[in-house]
Amino acid sequence: MASSPKLVTVFGATGNQGGSVAQSLLRNKSTFRVRAITRNPESEKALALAAAGAEVVKADGFKKDELVKAFEGSWAVFVNTNTDDPIFDEPNGPTEVDLGRIIVDAANTVGVEQFVYSSAGSVSEITKGEMKLDMMDHKYAIEQLARSSPNIKTVTAVYAAWYFENFAVPFLSELWGGFPFQADSEEYLTLCLPRPGGEDKVPYIAIEEDFGDLVHGVLLNPEKYGGKEIQATSQLLTYPEIIEAFQKVTGKKARYVLLSDWKDFPTMGVRSLENIKLMLGFMQWCEGRYYRNLEFDEQTAKDLKKSVEDSVGSSGSLVTADQFFAKIFGAGNN
Missing domain, CATH: 3.90.25.10 (UDP-galactose 4-epimerase, domain 1)
Structure with missing residues (x-):
């Protein structure tokens, strides 16, 4: 008897990366169900995802209770936090790490099995303080928060080119x-x-055509790729x-x-x-x-892409x- 499709929830599903992941997974409905989180379910992109077969839910990334509800029942989640969100420009406003902490806490509360995060290396750490780049430093910090969360089974970092x-x-x-x-x-x-x-x-x-497939490939074979650092x-x-x-x-x-x-x-x-x-x-x-x-590692991306094409x-x-x-x-x- 065939097993039921696994639920994958995509945070930021109407963005470039999240949209690519959602669309890729929707090619493989026998294996995955897609839940798309968005702040505006009536947007053109959200409606397109719904028409393609995704379950579209409204949730605010800064509200843990909404995220816990959105993550419930998820075998896996994909998360990309938007560094360029204008909210991070506000004086005394939240940082990307603040947002990431809430997302990770929600995933930990639910007990997500596979947490895939669009991450980066810490420039401050790598350069031993010679350079600082919040865009990368903050994503690395969020990745580490996820890795230290006891109820998240596996954290995979995907680094976008x-x-x-x-x-x-x-x-x-x-x-x-x-x-x-x-x-x-x-x-x-x-x-x-x-x-x-x-x-x-x-x-x-190629974000639209390849990025989502690489995340898709990780979720097809979490025993091999789960917990790794994937060069997209x-x-x-x-x-x-x-x-x-x-x-x-x-x-x-x-x-x-x-x-x-x-x-x-x-x-x-x-x-x-x-x-x-x-x-x-x-x-x-x-x-x-x-x-x-x-x-550089070019082979892993090629292998992941092929695994998706073979699967669909x-x-x-x-x-x-x-x-x-x-x-x-x-x-x-x-």
Whole structure:
């Protein structure tokens, strides 16, 4: 007799990461049921998840009683806390760790078996205080809170790479020289960023198409991947290789120009952009090792992606830069 599908609850299900996880799990309804937590069940994204078969519930991450109710009956939860939430900009307001503590307490109260968290390494700890980056330090602190919770059986950390999707945001393109939207005075679409460090490889993730599948793969085989640190990477590329992939697909003139000092990355005083600048500096400090100062691991992501495709009876592999740029900027998309 076939076992009943396991309930996986997704916190932040209408965000980029949570939405990808929910949509991926919904491909495998014989194995998983999906409960999607959102502050606004009437939003377009929430309604789309409901139409796809998810149970959509309303809950506020700062209200433990609402989260306990939302987590009840869950075999697993996936959590991503949004560093860029405006609430964290409020003077004397809560921090991301405050939010994470409430979420973890709720999961611990329920006794969740599998807790999968979108985490990061502690920059302060890795650099021995030379650098500080709240975006990463806070996520690491939340991960440790989960790992020290007695009623949560297994905590798995998933580290998201740089988003391919960032190249499709016109506002961000202005910060790195205009690529891939605005040509410079010499009619080049110019990508201007500092060296990543080390071998100059940068990990990228196709959030929509790959991130959710990697979390899905962890939950398919928790005996193997549970409790581990998963590098969510679709492809490792240098900046010149990014330019090459874009030119190959679009035929447009593009180039990479070195920004000599990461401290010169423009931020306009915006906290999220300050985080990007500090991340660029951290990568140079650890010689390009983006993931908690660890060596890159491409194979695990490939294995996880394949396990999902095998489970749902489909075929597919991790998204490449060629495929991403073709989808967004290829013929008929300009």
